Amino acid sequence: MNNIAAPSLAQRKKKINWQKVLLIVTFSFVPLFLLILFTYVPFFKMVKFSLYDMSYTKNKGYVGFNNYLKIFKKDEYIGAMLLSLYYMAGAVVQLALALFFATLLSSGIKGGGLFKGIMFFPFLVNGIAIGYIFKFFYTRGFVLDTVLQAIGFPLEKLPYWLRDQSVNNWSLVFTSVWKYCGQNMVLFIGAIASIDPTLYEAATIDGANKWQQFKAIILPGIKTVFMLNLILSITGSLSAFEPAYVVGSMGANGTATFFIKIHQMAHVNNKVGMACAMAMVLMALIILFTIAQRLFFRYVMKDSDNTFNSKANKAKTLW
């Protein structure tokens, strides 16, 4: 690399291709314009609204950070945020399952394509439709109860899946895991497929078993996709909405997540300023969690990264 002389700055300056610049600017204008119009302008508006006491039709004036203070004063909202923990626990299970199936299906199992399709299918179904499916799924004496009875659970010992507050949030989390597991799996399969197959061969020759291969080759190989999935799942848990809104009757019976509270605040109570402030808090939380995760995994993955590199080097030296 270093042998090739880099053009000097002066040389480079001369080489500015105006046609190219014009092309870049023209092509990026439309997407940038849309991005600014539909993402950044509304966002800054939201920041502004969060400082006002206002409804959709009326602005009652500037209140500073009062809206924010109110959020933290009410246990109701803290409780709603804590509901995310259910969904986070679900996200961990979901990723583990997805990874398990992805590894299994990548090992060239018979009928893998069919299984992939079956597993991915829920993700294609509209969230509202899933909501209605699960509403009937959990209704007393319907699908779930019938299946469990067939296995041998007596009906009277089964909980009311949505009524009992000790299980209803888990019921909702399950719908979310059911929907997104397949999508995570497909992403993992894609990542696993990009790993050089010669590495497995080399590892087998080295005497590594399947678990060791998984730990030393697959896991480090799909690190980036894994991180991405994890961050998306965890931040998704923080803003969980669909299951609780559709299956949980709009967040009734102690299933109202923070996102649902925001929705109610804006659309039922007509407090748009307050709702914007809540949305800001949610965004801050999501950013915080993302940073925390990155830091955590930078620390944890360091090790496995080295293992991967050394293994890779080993593999290379073998050849």
Next chain:
Amino acid sequence: MKKILSLVLAVCMLLGLASFASAEELPTLDQITLGENTDLAADLVFAYHRTDRREMLEGYVKEFQKIYPNINITYDLVTDYAENALLRVGTDNWTIMGIPTVDKDELSKYFIPLGSLETLDGLYNFMSAQAYDGVCYGLPSTGNANGVLYNKAVFEKAGITELPKTPDEFIAALKAVKENTDAIPLYTNYAAGWTMGAWDAYIGVAATGSATYFNQELPHAKDPFANRGDGTGPYAVYKILYDAVKEGLIEEDYTTTDWEGCKGMMNRGEIATMVLGSWAFTQMQEAGDHPEDIGYMAFPITIDGKQYAPAGGDYNFGINVQATDDQKLAALYYLKWLTHESGFTFSEGGVPIDKNGAYPDLYAAFAGIDMLADEPALPGEETLLNELNSESELALNAGGNTKVQEIIEHAFNGDKDFDAIMADWNEAWSDAQEALKVEVK
């Protein structure tokens, strides 16, 4: 950005002035007669919530076109109407809509005046609901009287010979249903949400016997949810629900109730009672083979020996201020036709809007019961109740479904007694009164 905004505003205002000038030529609802101006041509978009009545409404359009062949009306029926309409109200993608919760002083911003309250009040029922400063902006689609739906056959089988008139009698009747029949005594429709908010409709006239209570006294009331001790007032309304849940007189799994399914259950006699407005009556009748079994009674609260039924307009129709003059005029004709000629209120079991209209049979059990419409808010306080509703987050009779659902949850789980719930509501209400500096009487 600001410059563009102010330019747009200026143009809007100019246009507004222009339309104001021509608005003088636009007649009011009482001045037009059906059958005139039959060559009027316009395309109207009608935003409304009755998704279950699409065929019927589109049939009306065909009927109407026999008089006005060049007026074309497209119904835009939306399920989550209340929220949807609130977002659309300021746009021009509708011509007629059911007026959502808009502050009274802002009605003129979105809707054209239909005429003076004084004149229209003499011709139609419930005109004051969407009026401001003596001008009407909305015409009710139909009128509802609020009571309780019940299944006559189930009541007979349970041995209830006289309709319950007080909360105690009502709970006793529910118990009789539970003991003597297989029917669910009281079906809450918890999961649908809005069916729970429907309980708020009884805390005014039905619970107090006063037409001024809801809009005029409630905003200034000190602790409105306190126990009055005589089985009246808002406390008594919600207490019925709490007690019914506590005594096990509701459906087994309230979290999976099914609104569409419940109609057939009511018709077949699997449900004894449901607390819903009279508009639901015909839907229950149509849902099965026993329409004759469906009955309607007044809410079981008696004030000084008398029962009262709150009556009022359903959604009010308003006409978009941004529509063209032809569209506005066409919309006026259609609204007039709907009210006088369509027979909508009668077939829907509603209280007629046209003062000369006929009452359907379902109000037979309302003989001797006073039907009162809530008086509008006092001048200068038109927006007060909305503001209190928003500030307190109780949203009384304005989509506050969650708080009523919570009554059921607490009653069922036994984790909060009823007085504590009411105390919380009182606190929320007085905090809101304090925040808005409302005089408490």
